[in-house]
Amino acid sequence: MTQELRDSLKAIARRSLPGGSRGAPRVAVLCYHSVHPSSPTASVSSEGFRRQLEWLSNQCDVVPFDQVRTVADRGSCRRPVVAITFDDAFSDNYYHAWPVLAELEMPATFFITTGLVARQPTVIERFARLLSVDSSAIEPLSWAQVAEMRSGGMSIGAHSVTHPNLAAIEADEARWEIETSRRVLENVLGEDVTSFAYPFGKPKHAFTSRTVAQVRAAGFSHGGAITCRTLRRGGHPLRGPRIPINSDSLEGLQSVIAGA
Numbered sequence: 001m002t003q004e005l006r007d008s009l010k011a012i013a014r015r016s017l018p019g020g021s022r023g024a025p026r027v028a029v030l031c032y033h034s035v036h037p038s039s040p041t042a043s044v045s046s047e048g049f050r051r052q053l054e055w056l057s058n059q060c061d062v063v064p065f066d067q068v069r070t071v072a073d074r075g076s077c078r079r080p081v082v083a084i085t086f087d088d089a090f091s092d093n094y095y096h097a098w099p100v101l102a103e104l105e106m107p108a109t110f111f112i113t114t115g116l117v118a119r120q121p122t123v124i125e126r127f128a129r130l131l132s133v134d135s136s137a138i139e140p141l142s143w144a145q146v147a148e149m150r151s152g153g154m155s156i157g158a159h160s161v162t163h164p165n166l167a168a169i170e171a172d173e174a175r176w177e178i179e180t181s182r183r184v185l186e187n188v189l190g191e192d193v194t195s196f197a198y199p200f201g202k203p204k205h206a207f208t209s210r211t212v213a214q215v216r217a218a219g220f221s222h223g224g225a226i227t228c229r230t231l232r233r234g235g236h237p238l239r240g241p242r243i244p245i246n247s248d249s250l251e252g253l254q255s256v257i258a259g260a
Helices: 003-016 046-059 065-074 092-103 121-131 143-151 171-189 209-217 250-258
Strands: 027-032 081-088 109-112 155-158 195-197 222-224
Touching (some): 027 065, 027 250, 046 081, 046 092, 092 143, 109 195, 143 171, 155 171, 171 195
């Protein structure tokens, strides 16, 4: 990509953000994984995350994940609408993401891999392989931290037990992953858990129509995929697109929201 094209895209983003000149404002769900001041596996650094949240707070309406579909279908907001989500359940979510969210009074949903929080050795080893790090570098949330974030106003959703590719395993195994993750979280939190994020998240590759049907049958009403686009009116509530954020770049985030 030439510098001229990059500059043009940035200019489009800046012009588009006020968001009402060409139809309803955009509705985007962002997906983070890890926020850390120095870890090479972090989605964003702590400083980058704060800059992004401060910009979102000033320029967008930030809503909980389970409300974003209603907002998209209504199409009545004057500014871009954003939901913030986290996948997996790394401890840095508690130490470096939640304090900033709480300070700025912004909601977020944390999708929990229950076997990771339970510190199951095979699950920790799976994440170590996925991230190409030693298993000692994998630091999960604790159940107490999950409960504390929920009590502090954050939302909690399920993300399976062991983080498999649900489309690549047998139907009974996938059903167990989905149903068990919900049951474990509800036992911990003492309330219904209604949102689910598909591990790996890519439609057809990481989940299929079978998976969606299993998620619905398990009692979930909202589902999150990984699809690099914003929400559209009338979209399927269990196939919600989420845009992965893997950079500190503020201009990159602005372009995502603006659709440049």
